[in-house]
Amino acid sequence: MTMHVKKGQTVEVIRGVHKGKTAVIAKAFPKTNQVILDGVNLKKKHVKPTRNTKGKTIEIAHPMSVSNVRPVEKGATKEKAPKAKAAKKVTKKV
Numbered sequence: 001m002t003m004h005v006k007k008g009q010t011v012e013v014i015r016g017v018h019k020g021k022t023a024v025i026a027k028a029f030p031k032t033n034q035v036i037l038d039g040v041n042l043k044k045k046h047v048k049p050t051r052n053t054k055g056k057t058i059e060i061a062h063p064m065s066v067s068n069v070r071p072v073e074k075g076a077t078k079e080k081a082p083k084a085k086a087a088k089k090v091t092k093k094v
Contacts, residue, residue, distance in 0.1 A: 003030050003066050011069040013040060018064075022072055026061065034063035 005011055005025060012022045023037035042059040049055035 003028060003033065003035075005035065005066060005069060005071055010072045010074075011035075011037065012072050013037070013064075013068060014070050015068040016064070027063075028066075029063060032063075033066045035066050035069060036061050036063050037069070040064070
């Protein structure tokens with residue numbers, strides 16, 4: 001199945017905890033419809049100590065569903081449309 005985004009493309013997260021963040025796609029997995037974004041959806045992994053190295057905590061980028069991102073056009077800015085004001089209900093008795 002084809003995906004609407006590709007590796008190296010700038011995207012915006014539209015759902016989830018990271019909603020509103022923009023990032024570049026580091027890796028794409030078309031078979032599972034998932035992408036890995038740079039600096040988004042990071043999880044901590046505890047690495048056990050070995051004989052030569054100390055134990056430590058590292059952050060790894062985990063994949064997220066491709067349906068949760070949308071491509072961002074180059075040069076596009078975020079502009080919010082003005083909210084429409086609701087009319088007040090008039091209850092005059094004549």
